[in-house]
Amino acid sequence: MPTIPSGKYQLRSLHEEIALFDRKLAHAQSHESFATEGERGTAVEKLTAKRSLLIRKAQQMIDEGIEFAESERPRSLRPVENFAAEETAAPVVAAESATHPEPASVRSAHESPFAGTALDYRAELEDYKSGKAKRKTA
Numbered sequence: 001m002p003t004i005p006s007g008k009y010q011l012r013s014l015h016e017e018i019a020l021f022d023r024k025l026a027h028a029q030s031h032e033s034f035a036t037e038g039e040r041g042t043a044v045e046k047l048t049a050k051r052s053l054l055i056r057k058a059q060q061m062i063d064e065g066i067e068f069a070e071s072e073r074p075r076s077l078r079p080v081e082n083f084a085a086e087e088t089a090a091p092v093v094a095a096e097s098a099t100h101p102e103p104a105s106v107r108s109a110h111e112s113p114f115a116g117t118a119l120d121y122r123a124e125l126e127d128y129k130s131g132k133a134k135r136k137t138a
Contacts, residue, residue: 011066014058019074021051 025047034040055077062068070078 006061006064006066008066008068011058011061011068012072014054014061015068015072015074015077018051018054018058018077021047021054022074022076025051 025044028040028043028047032040032043034043058077
């Protein structure tokens with residue numbers, strides 16, 4: 001078996017292969033037709049074994065210190081987000097939105113996740129546009 005060279009691009013490829021095997025497993029478990037459930041179980045076991053080998057290789061590369069972006073990691077391997085932290089962050093966003101009210105004419109059907117925060121620029125943009133229009137007419 002050839003040795004895979006270590007590098008961030010090889011790790012990215014491994015993560016893509018793991019994601020592919022995740023999709024193959026999901027398809028074999030729910031959509032693919034087999035003659036018996038035993039055949040389905042055998043196919044799922046083979047895919048799981050190949051996937052676990054890829055996961056071990058990827059984890060070994062991560063342990064060696066190869067850098068990667070968290071967004072490149074397959075969804076099945078991403079850490080579960082802490083929902084309690086999101087619940088405590090919600091009142092802070094509401095408090096900040098009260099300090100920076102947004103004009104109703106600027107709001108869209110798809111609110112920005114930054115709406116009402118210090119990163120919200122729409123109110124300042126409207127002020128700039130109105131000031132610029134006043135300067136043009138003067």
